[in-house]
Amino acid sequence: MRLNMKNWKRHMYLLCIVVSSPFIGHLIVHAQDFPQKPITVIVPSAIGGQAEMMCRTLAIVSEEIFGQPLVVQPKPGGGGAIGTELVYGAKPDGYTLSAGKANWSSILPALEGRSRGPDDMEAVCRINSAYTFLFVQASSSFKTLKDLIDYAKANPGKLIFGNSGVWSMVDLEWRWLEMKAGIKTRNVNYSGGGEAILGLLGGHIMTSSFSPGAGLPQVRAGKLRALAYSGRKRHPALPDVPTFIEQGYDDGLDGNWQGFLAPKGTPRPIIEKLAAGFKKATEHPKAIEAFDKLGEEFGYMGTEEFAKFWRKDFEIYKEMAKMFKK
Secondary structure, three states: OOOOOOHHHHHHHHHHHHHHHHHHHHHHHHHHHHHOOOEEEEEOOOOOHHHHHHHHHHHHHHHHHOOOEEEEEEEEOOHHHHHHHHHHHOOOOOOOOEEEHHHHHHHHHHOOOOOOOOOOOOEEEEEEEOOOEEEEEEEHHHHHHHHHHHHHHHHHOOOEEOOOOOOOOOHHHHHHHHHHHHOOOEEEEEOHHHHHHHHOOOOOEEEEEEOOOHHHHHHHHOOEEEEEOOOOOOOOOOOOOOOOOOOOOOOOOOOOEEEEEOOOOOOHHHHHHHHHHHHHHHHOOHHHHHHHHHOOOOEEEEEHHHHHHHHHHHHHHHHHHHOOOO
């Protein structure tokens, strides 16, 4: 008997279900058992940076939530490309993740085609968006952002800024400020925020931007002064320090996001279990307290929302590449 087209499609649909059911069932069972060993998180930046501190904060509660420890392994180099490539080539089983960040997950692939962007990795979740303060030495004559910009205008090329890596968020924000304020400065490259802090404290540079976690202890010690904050609102630890936006400089960016990425092809049920676990971690009192001590706050975003956010972020930097790489 001949099957009409409608019946043929129905038979093929049922056949696909029968054939794929064992595979789907295996993924679900595998996800239910996951994880059965420690989860390794590769951090593609230097020790002491925002990404590493974020991961170690969540590692405090990982065994309670996942039943397994979160093993944090810094693998700096190449602006974040080296560590990212290690995860890109890892087995897609959920046991090797990357600490994703705008620096090496959006900016570097968008501007230079290096590292890995949203076409190459699986979005798991966003943990927060990190912001920075612009600092000078406490003994500096610069009391405000206006003082700094006025000096740069009067002395082209003499103001020395230290960034945390070429094409890092800090580097791009400074280039944008130069363009917007109409100033010309010396922009010195460091391999990370930790080196930039040492450069500023040692007087090798005159100003730099880094995280609240890295800079606030130096402010409290009387060594540094903050002139501006890159967040959308003032930081509670330094409520007297105005934002860049308040001072007329809004670059349209929403911080240096941080999150977790997995190798392409990681089963969806495992990604969802990871995302759910990290959400619980950001809600845990111990993690919240530890993150607060770093001057940071969580801003969790689930897999679907984060994937869209990451794609939009990547496209913004592709447009910035046209602006700065003429």
